[in-house]
Amino acid sequence: MNPYPSLNPHPRILLGPGPSMVHPRVLSALSMPLVGHLDPDFLAIMNDVQALLRYIFQTENRVTIPVSGTGSAGMEASLCNFIEPGEAVLIAINGYFGIRLADMASRYGAEVDTLERPWGEVFDPDEIKMALRRRKYKLLALVHAETSTGALQPHIREIAAAAHDHGALLVLDTVSSLGGVPVEIDAWGVDVAYSGTQKCLSVPPGLAPLTVSERALAVLHSRSTPVANWYLDLSLVEKYWGSERTYHHTAPISMNYALREGLRLVAEEGLDARFRRHRENAVLLWEGLQAMGIEMFVPAEHRLPTLTTPLVPEGVDEAAVRRRLLNEYNIEIAGGFGPLKGKIWRIGLMGFSSRRENVALLLAALREILAS
Amino acid sequence: MNPYPSLNPHPRILLGPGPSMVHPRVLSALSMPLVGHLDPDFLAIMNDVQALLRYIFQTENRVTIPVSGTGSAGMEASLCNFIEPGEAVLIAINGYFGIRLADMASRYGAEVDTLERPWGEVFDPDEIKMALRRRKYKLLALVHAETSTGALQPHIREIAAAAHDHGALLVLDTVSSLGGVPVEIDAWGVDVAYSGTQKCLSVPPGLAPLTVSERALAVLHSRSTPVANWYLDLSLVEKYWGSERTYHHTAPISMNYALREGLRLVAEEGLDARFRRHRENAVLLWEGLQAMGIEMFVPAEHRLPTLTTPLVPEGVDEAAVRRRLLNEYNIEIAGGFGPLKGKIWRIGLMGFSSRRENVALLLAALREILAS
Numbered sequence: 001m002n003p004y005p006s007l008n009p010h011p012r013i014l015l016g017p018g019p020s021m022v023h024p025r026v027l028s029a030l031s032m033p034l035v036g037h038l039d040p041d042f043l044a045i046m047n048d049v050q051a052l053l054r055y056i057f058q059t060e061n062r063v064t065i066p067v068s069g070t071g072s073a074g075m076e077a078s079l080c081n082f083i084e085p086g087e088a089v090l091i092a093i094n095g096y097f098g099i100r101l102a103d104m105a106s107r108y109g110a111e112v113d114t115l116e117r118p119w120g121e122v123f124d125p126d127e128i129k130m131a132l133r134r135r136k137y138k139l140l141a142l143v144h145a146e147t148s149t150g151a152l153q154p155h156i157r158e159i160a161a162a163a164h165d166h167g168a169l170l171v172l173d174t175v176s177s178l179g180g181v182p183v184e185i186d187a188w189g190v191d192v193a194y195s196g197t198q199k200c201l202s203v204p205p206g207l208a209p210l211t212v213s214e215r216a217l218a219v220l221h222s223r224s225t226p227v228a229n230w231y232l233d234l235s236l237v238e239k240y241w242g243s244e245r246t247y248h249h250t251a252p253i254s255m256n257y258a259l260r261e262g263l264r265l266v267a268e269e270g271l272d273a274r275f276r277r278h279r280e281n282a283v284l285l286w287e288g289l290q291a292m293g294i295e296m297f298v299p300a301e302h303r304l305p306t307l308t309t310p311l312v313p314e315g316v317d318e319a320a321v322r323r324r325l326l327n328e329y330n331i332e333i334a335g336g337f338g339p340l341k342g343k344i345w346r347i348g349l350m351g352f353s354s355r356r357e358n359v360a361l362l363l364a365a366l367r368e369i370l371a372s
Numbered sequence: 373m374n375p376y377p378s379l380n381p382h383p384r385i386l387l388g389p390g391p392s393m394v395h396p397r398v399l400s401a402l403s404m405p406l407v408g409h410l411d412p413d414f415l416a417i418m419n420d421v422q423a424l425l426r427y428i429f430q431t432e433n434r435v436t437i438p439v440s441g442t443g444s445a446g447m448e449a450s451l452c453n454f455i456e457p458g459e460a461v462l463i464a465i466n467g468y469f470g471i472r473l474a475d476m477a478s479r480y481g482a483e484v485d486t487l488e489r490p491w492g493e494v495f496d497p498d499e500i501k502m503a504l505r506r507r508k509y510k511l512l513a514l515v516h517a518e519t520s521t522g523a524l525q526p527h528i529r530e531i532a533a534a535a536h537d538h539g540a541l542l543v544l545d546t547v548s549s550l551g552g553v554p555v556e557i558d559a560w561g562v563d564v565a566y567s568g569t570q571k572c573l574s575v576p577p578g579l580a581p582l583t584v585s586e587r588a589l590a591v592l593h594s595r596s597t598p599v600a601n602w603y604l605d606l607s608l609v610e611k612y613w614g615s616e617r618t619y620h621h622t623a624p625i626s627m628n629y630a631l632r633e634g635l636r637l638v639a640e641e642g643l644d645a646r647f648r649r650h651r652e653n654a655v656l657l658w659e660g661l662q663a664m665g666i667e668m669f670v671p672a673e674h675r676l677p678t679l680t681t682p683l684v685p686e687g688v689d690e691a692a693v694r695r696r697l698l699n700e701y702n703i704e705i706a707g708g709f710g711p712l713k714g715k716i717w718r719i720g721l722m723g724f725s726s727r728r729e730n731v732a733l734l735l736a737a738l739r740e741i742l743a744s
Contacts, residue, residue, distance in 0.1 A: 004420050004424065004632070004636050004639070007401050007404055007417070007629055007632060007633060009404060009405065009406075009407045009411075009413045009414075009417075009629075010407060010411075010413055011405060012405070012406070012407045012408065012411065012413075014406065014407075014408060016408055018622060019406050019408060019409065019622065019625055021405070021406070022405065022406055022626075027402075027403040027404075027405065028403060029379050030399075030402045030403050030626060031399040031400060031402050031403035032379055032381060032399075033381065033383060033384070033393070033394065033399065034381075034384070034386065034391050034393070034394055034576055035381045035382060035384045035386075035704075036384065036386060036388055036391060036704045037391065037577070039381075039382075039384065039698075039704065040698075041381045041382055041384075042381075045379070045381075048376050052376065068441055068442055068445075068578070069440055069441045069445065069603060070440055070621045070622050070623075070624065071621070071622065072602070072603050072620075072621040072622075073440075073441065073603050073621075076601070076602055076603045100602070103602060104602040106598075107598055107599070107600050107601065107602055108600070196622065198622060198625075204406055204624065204625055204626040204627070205409070205622040205623065205624050205625055206440070206578055206624030206626070206627055226478075226479055227479070228479050228480070228600055229448070229479065229601055230444070230448055230472070230475060230476040230479055231441060231444050231445045231448045231604075232603075247709075248444075249442045249443070249444040249445075250390060250391065250442050250443065250444075250568065250570060250577040251442075251577065252442060252576065252577050252578030252627070253391055253570075253576055253577055254394075254402060254576040254578070254626075254627075254630075255576075255578055255624070255626075255627065257379055257381075258626075260376070260379060261379060264376050267376070326411075326412075332407075332408045332411065337619075
C-alpha cells in the first residue's frame with residue numbers, strides 16, 4: 001500500500017499573515033539528525049534558544065521559553081497559568097484575537113469583562129484606565145498587533161503601568177509583532193507575552209515564544225488551585241527549561257533546531273536593522289498600492305508594518321484575485337474574515353518574506369490581474 | 373551580537389525511549405519549503421496524513437488526526453474532551469504514564485478512581501471488570517505500552533468490551549506501541565487512542581496522532597460545558613481537519629510534511645513486516661543481554677519489543693555506563709525513574725532505530741564497558 005506520491009509542494013511566495021517564508025539556513029537546521037531531549041547537546045541548544053529569545057523580547061526574564069505548540073498554545077499558556085476559577089479578567093477586544101483571548105479565559109473559569117473597539121481601531125490608554133478602575137482584575141490582556149485587522153496598539157508602557165497600579169498583570173499578544181516591530185518587554189513592563197514562530201521570526205509554525213515576569217511567576221507560584229492544563233502548566237515546564245531539567249514532555253527537537261537558527265539570523269541582522277527593513281518594505285508596498293488607487297484600511301499612524309490590510313477596490317472579487325495570485329504567480333496573500341470578510345486583503349511582509357523583490361513582484365502581479 | 377556557533381549536534385545513535393532515529397527521507401521532507409496552512413497543497417497533505425494514520429491505527433474513525441503538540445498533548449486531548457467536572461473516571465496505573473493520566477484527569481475536575489499494580493506488571497481483565505462494577509465511570513484510561521517499565525498490556529479487546537458493558541469509553545495510550553506492535557483500534561473497540569511521532573513512527577517529536585470513535589464523538593458533542601481547553605478542543609479542531617477547513621490554529625506545516633513521509637515509510641514496509649522486524653531485533657537484544665548475564669525486568673510474556681528494560685547488574689553504576697555509551701560510542705539509552713531509578717536501563721528499538729546493526733553495536737559497546 002503506497003498510493004501517496006513524494007512530497008512536492010508548490011514553490012510558494014508566502015505573503016499572507018503567516019506562515020512566512022523560511023530562510024534556507026533554517027530549513028537546513030530542521031533537517032539535522034536528532035539528539036535526545038535530555039542530551040547535553042540539546043540542553044545547550046535550549047540555553048541558546050532561551051538567551052536568544054530574551055534578546056528578541058528585550059527582557060531579562062528567567063522564564064523565556066518556546067512553548068511546545070503553535071502561537072495559540074502560547075496564548076493559552078499566558079492565561080491558564082494566571083487565572084483561577086471565579087477571578088475577574090479584563091480583555092480589550094479590537095479584532096479576532098481579542099475575542100479568542102476572551103473565549104480562552106472563560107474556559108478557565110474567569111469572569112471575563114471586555115472592552116471593545118471596532119475592528120481596525122486601537123485603544124486609548126484612558127479608556128483602559130477607566131475600565132481598570134471599575135473592578136479589581138487579576139489580569140488585563142490585549143493584542144499588540146492584531147493579525148485580523150493590521151492595527152498596531154500603541155502606548156503599551158502606559159497601559160502596563162495602569163494595570164500594575166490596579167494590581168493586575170498585563171498579558172500581551174505579540175504574535176505578529178515580535179521580531180518585526182519593537183517589542184520591549186522589560187522597558188514597557190509587560191508581565192506575560194507570547195508569540196508564534198511562523199510570523200516575523202520566519203521559523204515554521206509549531207513553537208510559541210513566551211516570556212513571564214517575576215511578578216507573574218509569583219502569581220503562578222501562589223495559586224491555590226492546580227493549573228487546569230497539564231501540558232501548559234508553567235510550574236512544571238519551567239523546571240524542564242530551568243536548571244533542574246526535570247522531564248516534563250519531550251521537546252520538539254527539530255523545531256528547536258530551527259528556532260535557534262532563525263533567532264541566530266535575527267541576532268546577526270540586529271533588531272534595529274530588522275525593524276527598519278520591515279518598515280521600509282511596508283512603505284514601498286503602501287506607496288505601490290496607493291499608486292494603483294488602493295487605500296489602506298488602517299490609518300498610517302496605527303498601521304502595522306508587518307501586515308498590511310488594503311481595502312478591496314469597489315467591484316473587485318477579492319477571492320478571485322487571491323486565487324489568481326496563487327495559481328498564476330504562486331503568491332499567497334489572505335482575505336479578511338469576520339466583519340472584514342470581502343472588504344480587505346491581508347498582506348504579510350514578515351521576516352524572510354519582507355524583501356524588496358517580493359514587494360515588486362506582488363505589485364506587478366496585482367497590476368496585471370486587476371487590469372485584465 | 374552572535375556568539376552562537378552553527379548547529380552541530382553529535383551524530384547520536386538513539387536507543388532510548390524516544391526520540392528514535394529519523395530516516396533521511398523524513399529529514400529531507402522536513403526541509404522542504406513551506407506552503408500556507410490553508411494552501412490546497414497543504415489540505416491535500418492533511419488528507420494523506422489522516423488516511424495514513426487510519427491505516428497505522430487500523431481504524432475507519434473519521435476523526436484521526438495529528439494533534440499539534442507532543443504525545444502529552446495527545447494524552448491531554450484524549451481526556452479533556454470527554455470529561456466534565458464532577459464526573460468519575462477510572463485510571464489503571466502500572467507505571468509513570470498512568471500516574472500522569474490521573475493527574476491530568478483531576479485537573480479537568482474528574483473524580484479520579486485508580487486501580488494500581490506495581491510498576492512492570494500488567495492488569496488482568498477481571499480486576500478491571502470488578503472495578504467497573506463498583507461505580508459508574510465516564511471513561512476508563514490505561515496504557516498499552518508503559519514507557520516507564522517496558523510492559524505491554526494484553527487483552528485490550530476484552531477490557532474495551534467491559535468498559536462498554538458499563539457505559540464507559542476506553543482511552544488507550546499507544547505512545548510506545550503504535551507502529552511497533554499491533555494496535556487495532558476498530559477490532560479491539562478502543563474509543564480514543566493517542567500516540568507520539570517520535571517513537572515507533574520515527575518522526576521528530578512535535579505531533580501526537582489521535583483517533584476518536586463515533587461513540588466518543590457523540591459524548592463530545594453532547595457536553596453541557598465547553599471543553600476546558602481551547603487549543604485541544606476537538607469540536608474546533610475537527611472542523612479544521614474535516615471538510616469545513618475552518619481555521620482553528622496554524623498547523624505545524626513542516627512537522628506534517630515529516631509525518632506524512634514517516635507514515636509513507638510505514639506503509640511501504642507494511643505493518644506486519646514492521647511488527648516482525650521490531651520483534652526480531654528485540655529478541656536479538658534480549659538474547660545478547662542474557663548471554664552477558666543480564667536479565668530482563670519484565671517477564672517474556674508481557675515484554676514490549678519496542679522498549680527493553682534490562683535489570684542493572686549488581687554493583688554496576690548504571691548512570692556511569694550510560695555516560696560512557698554516550699561519550700565514547702555516541703549511543704543514547706535511558707535509565708529508570710521513580711521506583712525503578714538505578715534498577716533498570718531503558719533501551720528503545722523503535723522505528724528506524726530498530727536495526728540489526730544497532731543491536732550488534734550496543735551489545736558490543738556494553739560488553740566493552742562492563743568488562744573494563
